[in-house]
Amino acid sequence: MNAFGDRIRELRKSKGYSLRKLAPLVSVGFSYLSKVERGRLDFDGSPSESLIHRLADVLEADEEELLLLAHHVPDAIAQQIFDHPNLFRALARCSDRQLKAIERQAYERAK
Structure with missing residues (x-):
């Protein structure tokens, strides 16, 4: 189960963004963003808080929700x-x- 990645995919699609369109808006490569959505990151499986902040901003999403889904504790x-x-x-x-x-x-x- 990849609740964070599933939520990002849902938000991305609701905004009409492809991976290739969203990736530069949050300053990552589209293949990295694809790994985020699929829960296939090489290290601890969780994107950085910085990326989560950028995703929340661009996707107009609840940052606290995204942080929690990614197993980060909001400040x-x-x-x-x-x-x-x-x-x-x-x-x-x-x-x-x-x-x-x-x-x-x-x-x-x-x-």
Whole structure:
């Protein structure tokens, strides 16, 4: 599963860009961008944060969503973790069921 690459492909196609058209707009080669979309990068399998920022800008996408899909922690989230370490330690010990319940409650309160 390559959620990041799939999302980039979806965004690219929705803008009507080919790989060859998008690549120079984000300052990479089209073959590299193809590897990003297919999840076939040679090193750790994740594009740089710099490329993610450029992709979000050109594709008018949610940068935070793209960073998370690429397994990068956005700065705002990282800061919350550092500011509230006990909360995040407790969350890390929760089961998936407990986390889903907490997530539902948080969304309800945010409305």
